Amino acid sequence: MKIEDIENASEANLRKQLQECYARVDSLDELAGTTQLYKARFLIDELERRKNDKVSRRDFWLEIAIIILISIEIGFSYVAFKEAPQQLRALNATKDALIDVQQSSATTAATLSVLQQTMQMMNSAVQRQAGLLSEVSVAITYDVGQKRIIISDTGNADLTLWGDKISDQLPTMNAEPFVIPHGGFYYLLAESFYKEVSTKLVKGSETRIPFEIYLKNDTGQKYVVRSKFFCKWDGDVLQVNTQTTAISKSNWTGVTCIAPR
Numbered sequence: 616m617k618i619e620d621i622e623n624a625s626e627a628n629l630r631k632q633l634q635e636c637y638a639r640v641d642s643l644d645e646l647a648g649t650t651q652l653y654k655a656r657f658l659i660d661e662l663e664r665r666k667n668d669k670v671s672r673r674d675f676w677l678e679i680a681i682i683i684l685i686s687i688e689i690g691f692s693y694v695a696f697k698e699a700p701q702q703l704r705a706l707n708a709t710k711d712a713l714i715d716v717q718q719s720s721a722t723t724a725a726t727l728s729v730l731q732q733t734m735q736m737m738n739s740a741v742q743r744q745a746g747l748l749s750e751v752s753v754a755i756t757y758d759v760g761q762k763r764i765i766i767s768d769t770g771n772a773d774l775t776l777w778g779d780k781i782s783d784q785l786p787t788m789n790a791e792p793f794v795i796p797h798g799g800f801y802y803l804l805a806e807s808f809y810k811e812v813s814t815k816l817v818k819g820s821e822t823r824i825p826f827e828i829y830l831k832n833d834t835g836q837k838y839v840v841r842s843k844f845f846c847k848w849d850g851d852v853l854q855v856n857t858q859t860t861a862i863s864k865s866n867w868t869g870v871t872c873i874a875p876r
Contacts, residue, residue: 626665636655656769691719699715702715752769752771753768755828758802765800766801769797774795774831775792775830776794777830781824826841826843827839837867838862840859
């Protein structure tokens with residue numbers, strides 16, 4: 616795919632290609648699968664760039680609005696300053712001068728109120744953007760050839776892996792977390808899991824096994840990612856596919872677990 620094709624593609628088309636990348640990962644070898652993951656990373660960056668462009672344009676016009684409001688206020692102040700001596704000399708009345716000051720103050724207060732609302736809007740936009748940069752996005756796959764679980768960080772924040780849980784077993788927590796940089800991956804050896812399922816699962820049948828991992832993002836927020844392993848015999852080969860079912864904030868500190876790794 617050429618750069619021009621990426622730039623001219625719609626967001627819907629990019630998302631469709633992204634889903635196709637992840638769908639092909641399970642059916643490819645490790646090298647080809649990694650290539651698909653890097654392609655997916657490139658598509659995610661393009662979608663994020665477009666989103667950031669929209670936010671930048673919105674913020675630019677907000678800044679222009681603030682500059683215009685400030686310019687109007689300066690203009691009002693300048694006009695009031697130029698006309699005040701003439702009004703004082705013409706009217707020669709303290710009452711009228713006080714009324715003029717009161718009106719000028721009301722204009723200033725109204726302008727400040729508008730500026731305050733604009734600043735609140737900008738602050739909310741910045742907070743939303745910061746939240747997007749720390750948003751957790753994870754892809755979990757099972758490599759049948761290598762007998763390992765691959766955890767890919769497809770979001771914009773670096774993650775730390777603190778533990779995992781398979782089926783109804785107690786969670787296994789790490790003595791020290793494993794760092795997963797955004798755009799990178801980490802794998803867990805799972806040969807014993809594959810062997811156990813191969814032994815217990817009758818050929819010709821299938822089963823679903825829940826799996827979850829415990830993460831923190833770069834701000835220290837705790838997350839639980841829940842997924843399922845779909846195990847099914849394909850002739851004499853046990854195939855294992857995965858599906859992520861939920862990514863949620865959860866305070867998993869203090870969960871009952873087996874001895875740390």
